[in-house]
Amino acid sequence: MTTDYNRIAGRSAERLAALSDGVFAVAMTLLALDLRAPTAEAIHSEHDLWRALLALSPRLLMYTMSFMTLGIFWVGQQTQLNHLQRSDRSLTWIHLAFLFVVTVTPFSTALLAEYTHYRLALLVYWLNIFLLGATLYWSWVCALGTGLVKENVPSPVSTAIKRRILIAQSLYAFGALLCLFNPYWSIGFIALVQLNYVIHGASPTARGTDAKCHPAAAAPAARVGACELHSPHF
Numbered sequence: 679m680t681t682d683y684n685r686i687a688g689r690s691a692e693r694l695a696a697l698s699d700g701v702f703a704v705a706m707t708l709l710a711l712d713l714r715a716p717t718a719e720a721i722h723s724e725h726d727l728w729r730a731l732l733a734l735s736p737r738l739l740m741y742t743m744s745f746m747t748l749g750i751f752w753v754g755q756q757t758q759l760n761h762l763q764r765s766d767r768s769l770t771w772i773h774l775a776f777l778f779v780v781t782v783t784p785f786s787t788a789l790l791a792e793y794t795h796y797r798l799a800l801l802v803y804w805l806n807i808f809l810l811g812a813t814l815y816w817s818w819v820c821a822l823g824t825g826l827v828k829e830n831v832p833s834p835v836s837t838a839i840k841r842r843i844l845i846a847q848s849l850y851a852f853g854a855l856l857c858l859f860n861p862y863w864s865i866g867f868i869a870l871v872q873l874n875y876v877i878h879g880a881s882p883t884a885r886g887t888d889a890k891c892h893p894a895a896a897a898p899a900a901r902v903g904a905c906e907l908h909s910p911h912f
Contacts, residue, residue: 691762694773698759701777702752708784709741709748712791739869740791744783746872750846751780751810758818758839763828769820776813782806790865797857800864804854807868811847815840846875 713734721727755776765773786806793799818839821827827836853867 691759691765694765694770695756695759698752698755698773698777701780702748705780705783706745706748709744709787712784712788713737713741736794737791739865740787740794743865743869743872744787746876747807747810748780748783750872750875751814754814754839754843755817758814758821761828761831761835762821762826764826766824766826769817769824769826772813772817772820776810776817779806779809779813783810794865795861797861800857800861801854804850804864804868807850808847811843811850815843815847818843846871 721730755773762769783806786803790799790803818836822836849871850868853864853871855864856867857864
């Protein structure tokens with residue numbers, strides 16, 4: 679009897695997680711390569727060094743923003759993978775598409791750092807973030823539709839994952855629209871959104887739900903699972 683190759687390919691979620699860790703690590707490292715110390719020939723005093731560092735500040739800001747962005751999406755992807763019982767060929771390729779967009783992030787970051795005052799550079803950066811969110815959302819919808827999600831995952835978990843991506847992408851889109859007035863407004867707003875997701879990470883409602891869940895140490899496993907995805911982890 680002939681076995682369909684597509685039915686046996688790409689079934690390991692663990693291997694997918696390992697590959698993702700490596701790609702994210704490389705992308706985060708490449709972000710730092712765009713940061714270069716001022717040349718010694720141009721520095722003759724403390725004042726010169728301060729001025730050179732000030733000129734470097736846009737690149738430092740872009741580096742920080744993109745590092746936070748990749749960190750947010752890494753946590754988001756790992757959250758999804760942790761709730762899969764296995765993968766399949768189609769889902770694996772969706773995640774590979776997601777990782778492809780991850781590898782483009784150093785380029786869009788360097789472009790925005792070099793041309794901060796141009797709307798097109800800002801829109802390319804936003805498009806990068808949009809594609810990260812779109813592919814991550816697609817991967818979860820695909821996993822649900824093909825029965826790859828663990829059976830004991832409560833429905834509020836799935837709702838929390840999808841809602842979080844949609845809210846974040848709406849905020850990023852609003853930030854991108856601000857470039858119609860001033861690209862710096864867009865950059866500032868997007869940076870605030872990223873800081874919110876890194877520091878707070880959830881709406882007041884979600885944090886309230888989380889506070890109710892964790893005190894009950896003996897709660898059933900299903901309840902604990904629901905609480906974890908309502909807590910600020912991606």
